[in-house]
Amino acid sequence: MTREIQVETEVDAPPRTVWGVLTDLPAYREWNPHITDASGDLREGSTVEIRVRSGRSRSRTMPVTVAAMTPERRLQWVGQVLSSRLFEGRHTFELEPLDDDRTRFVNRERLSGLLVPFVVADDARRGYEAMNRALSERAKRRFESEADSEL
Numbered sequence: 001m002t003r004e005i006q007v008e009t010e011v012d013a014p015p016r017t018v019w020g021v022l023t024d025l026p027a028y029r030e031w032n033p034h035i036t037d038a039s040g041d042l043r044e045g046s047t048v049e050i051r052v053r054s055g056r057s058r059s060r061t062m063p064v065t066v067a068a069m070t071p072e073r074r075l076q077w078v079g080q081v082l083s084s085r086l087f088e089g090r091h092t093f094e095l096e097p098l099d100d101d102r103t104r105f106v107n108r109e110r111l112s113g114l115l116v117p118f119v120v121a122d123d124a125r126r127g128y129e130a131m132n133r134a135l136s137e138r139a140k141r142r143f144e145s146e147a148d149s150e151l
Helices: 015-022 025-031 125-150
Strands: 002-011 035-040 047-054 058-070 074-081 083-098 102-112
Touching (some): 015 083, 015 102, 047 074, 047 125, 058 083, 102 125
Antiparallel strands (some): 047 058
C-alpha cells in the first residue's frame, strides 16, 4: 500500500526565513499543530525524535533519520515501524524562492507499507495543511520583525 500527501503554500517570507522556522526544532511545540514536538541534530544521517498528532487527539512519537538536507532548499527525513515493508514515511520539505521575498513551501510525505491503512488517518491531509498555514504565519511574522529591526 502506498499513499502520498502533498500540500503547497506560498509564504510571504524569503527561503532563509522559512528555513529558519522549519529547522528550529525546539520551537515546534510553540507553533506546529501537526509535528507538535521535535528534537535532535538536523544533519544527514542523524536521528530526530518527532511527535506527530494524527486525528483529533492521538499523537505518536517516533525516531526519524535525516536522509537529505540542502539549506534553504530541502529537508527530508524517513521514519519506519520495524521495517519499510510494514511502514515507511518519507517526509520531504521543499522551499522554492519566488519573486518579492516569497517562498513556495511544499510539504510532502510518501507513505508505504502494510500498516499504512491502520497508521495514517483518512483525514491526514488536514494536519499537513494546518502545519503549512502555521509555518507561513510564523515565517511572515519573523520576516516582518526582521525588516522592522533593520529600519
